[in-house]
Amino acid sequence: MPEEPDIELSFRGGRLVSALPIALFIAWAIFQSGILGIGDTTGLVAGMLTGLIAGLLFVRGDWKDYADVIFAGMTRRVAATAVVAWLWAGMFAETIQVGGFVDGLVWAATVLNVGPGLFPAVTFLLAALLATGIGTGYGTAIAFTSLVFPAGLLLGANPVLLFGAILSGAVFGDNLAPVSDTTIVSAVTQDADIGGVVASRVKYAVVAAALAIAAYLVAGFGIPGVWGGMPHIDVAGEVSASVSPWGLVHLLDIALVIVLAVRGRHIIEAVSWGLLLAAAFNVALGAANLVDVSAGSMLLFSAPQNGLTQAVEALPLLGAVVETVPAGQVGVGGSVYSGAAGFFPLIVLTLLLVAGAEIMRAGGGFDAIQELVIDRVATTVRRAETTMVVGTALVNATVTINTAAEIAIAPYIATLGKRFNINGYRRANILDANTSALGYIFPWGGGLLAGYGAMQGLVGGEATPWFTAEMLVNPASVFPYVFHGWFLVAVFLFAAWTGYGREYVSDRTSEEVSRV
Amino acid sequence: MSRLGKLLAGWTFRTATPTFEPGEAITAYVSERNGDGLTVRIGDSVIRVEDGEDAAVEDKIRLEVTSFDATNHVGTGEVVEVLGPDA
Numbered sequence: 001m002p003e004e005p006d007i008e009l010s011f012r013g014g015r016l017v018s019a020l021p022i023a024l025f026i027a028w029a030i031f032q033s034g035i036l037g038i039g040d041t042t043g044l045v046a047g048m049l050t051g052l053i054a055g056l057l058f059v060r061g062d063w064k065d066y067a068d069v070i071f072a073g074m075t076r077r078v079a080a081t082a083v084v085a086w087l088w089a090g091m092f093a094e095t096i097q098v099g100g101f102v103d104g105l106v107w108a109a110t111v112l113n114v115g116p117g118l119f120p121a122v123t124f125l126l127a128a129l130l131a132t133g134i135g136t137g138y139g140t141a142i143a144f145t146s147l148v149f150p151a152g153l154l155l156g157a158n159p160v161l162l163f164g165a166i167l168s169g170a171v172f173g174d175n176l177a178p179v180s181d182t183t184i185v186s187a188v189t190q191d192a193d194i195g196g197v198v199a200s201r202v203k204y205a206v207v208a209a210a211l212a213i214a215a216y217l218v219a220g221f222g223i224p225g226v227w228g229g230m231p232h233i234d235v236a237g238e239v240s241a242s243v244s245p246w247g248l249v250h251l252l253d254i255a256l257v258i259v260l261a262v263r264g265r266h267i268i269e270a271v272s273w274g275l276l277l278a279a280a281f282n283v284a285l286g287a288a289n290l291v292d293v294s295a296g297s298m299l300l301f302s303a304p305q306n307g308l309t310q311a312v313e314a315l316p317l318l319g320a321v322v323e324t325v326p327a328g329q330v331g332v333g334g335s336v337y338s339g340a341a342g343f344f345p346l347i348v349l350t351l352l353l354v355a356g357a358e359i360m361r362a363g364g365g366f367d368a369i370q371e372l373v374i375d376r377v378a379t380t381v382r383r384a385e386t387t388m389v390v391g392t393a394l395v396n397a398t399v400t401i402n403t404a405a406e407i408a409i410a411p412y413i414a415t416l417g418k419r420f421n422i423n424g425y426r427r428a429n430i431l432d433a434n435t436s437a438l439g440y441i442f443p444w445g446g447g448l449l450a451g452y453g454a455m456q457g458l459v460g461g462e463a464t465p466w467f468t469a470e471m472l473v474n475p476a477s478v479f480p481y482v483f484h485g486w487f488l489v490a491v492f493l494f495a496a497w498t499g500y501g502r503e504y505v506s507d508r509t510s511e512e513v514s515r516v
Numbered sequence: 517m518s519r520l521g522k523l524l525a526g527w528t529f530r531t532a533t534p535t536f537e538p539g540e541a542i543t544a545y546v547s548e549r550n551g552d553g554l555t556v557r558i559g560d561s562v563i564r565v566e567d568g569e570d571a572a573v574e575d576k577i578r579l580e581v582t583s584f585d586a587t588n589h590v591g592t593g594e595v596v597e598v599l600g601p602d603a
Binding site for chain 2: 195196199200202203380381382415418419420421425426498499500501502503504505506507508
């Protein structure tokens with residue numbers, strides 16, 4: 001499809017009014033999840049819809065242009081990428097989960113004597129490893145919240161701390177992975193080669209990660225496992241009855257996905273292969289009676305009772321995924337169904353959020369902020385770098401889907417950085433670190449919501465019948481515990497002020513960008 | 517640069533006011549354009565180029581430093597080559 005020319009919008013009250021849809025959404029998100037404590041993603045969808053309608057009332061001229069900009073935003077590739085990642089990762093994670101993977105992890109943690117105090121620190125390291133390998137922090141947040149989070153609860157780890165550790169691992173990978181979409185955007189927009197960018201940001205990532213590990217150890221042993229009346233003692237009782245090492249065979253299909261992703265296969269391809277292998281393992285484990293799983297755990301048509309459906313149920317093969325039930329319980333189920341369905345509200349929210357960001361761009365809201373910042377605030381190199389750090393943080397607070405936020409702020413980082421001849425590697429690092437960190441810290445951030453969506457999928461899940469809605473970690477309560485994210489931002493503020501890691505264009509020329 | 521070299525580059529506290537030697541050739545972006553001349557800021561050090569040729573703001577240029585006052589962090593230079601905005 002040919003690229004359509006960018007539409008410009010004019011708003012009553014000036015360019016900053018173009019930020020109204022997103023501003024109203026943020027106010028709604030703070031009110032709903034922060035003040036009232038309701039973590040309902042569909043509620044946020046209603047907030048974003050309200051914001052988009054409110055913005056319409058301030059448009060000068062033809063309202064059709066506003067509508068066209070919404071369409072332009074929703075059809076951006078970054079939105080489609082997130083949608084695809086959620087659907088595929090959701091199916092995969094849920095299928096592994098019904099195959100007893102959580103039990104396997106609990107078994108391994110018990111054998112290796114990883115107690116509730118140590119568990120968050122170990123989880124951070126493993127999540128960081130996975131995210132660095134597969135390059136998607138969202139995927140890591142989803143997979144670990146689906147798989148490792150329940151295992152941690154069964155061992156008595158603190159749920160808020162554990163969720164924070166998972167998000168921290170996602171931040172680490174998003175920031176450092178060569179195949180991460182944010183890494184690629186940061187390198188390409190700052191005219192730097194991807195390999196050089198990754199090598200140059202190790203010096204910031206390891207400092208923050210070392211501090212984060214220490215913080216998880218201190219908090220893990222300092223904060224008791226039972227938190228806010230969560231019924232951990234009851235949950236821990238579930239362990240002895242069901243735990244079995246056999247679910248650990250799913251490490252093989254996870255490894256397959258990582259290997260394929262690292263070798264540059266498309267995420268749809270890599271995860272599909274993993275899903276097929278996981279399904280094969282599940283059928284085999286179920287047939288051998290090693291894990292309580294069957295084809296029906298992955299896909300199940302619950303049909304109303306009549307002659308035809310009972311005949312289908314009796315068929316070989318096809319009958320394995322069909323059951324007949326009383327009229328009130330009719331529906332489709334299984335891990336493939338529920339894994340994908342769990343993300344539907346988040347997918348709609350993402351599409352609307354990207355549309356809101358597009359309106360802010362088309363209405364000149366971003367430009368207005370840029371002019372204010374460059375001319376009045378960034379008058380020395382320290383202030384310029386500090387502005388880059390804080391500015392990236394602010395844009396991430398509004399756009400919330402981190403890749404979209406990064407694309408939006410990248411031209412300003414380039415302009416501001418070039419004015420003081422800050423090296424492309426350094427610019428890319430400032431841009432990506434804060435983008436990676438804050439999307440997992442703000443309660444309305446896309447990465448945090450991705451993990452939270454996966455947690456909602458645990459409620460009444462086939463593999464986690466003990467997980468109730470009361471055990472959900474409120475998105476607004478986890479932000480202080482995303483230690484790696486906070487330390488990464490702190491390291492960059494420190495670096496901007498002291499010159500740690502600073503390089504100028506005249507010091508070292510970045511190599512040719514390998515454009516994608 | 518080797519992979520190890522890339523990994524080990526920049527583990528230092530770099531000054532906000534780098535110094536240059538007369539005769540040194542450097543690559544940098546043009547920060548401002550005023551009249552015929554150019555201002556090139558490298559951190560908070562400033563190099564003035566009187567004859568800016570046709571270089572615009574954000575163009576990358578090769579320039580030779582002709583003088584540099586390390587106390588006030590200001591110097592002068594001459595354009596060797598205009599590499600352009602996408603260099």
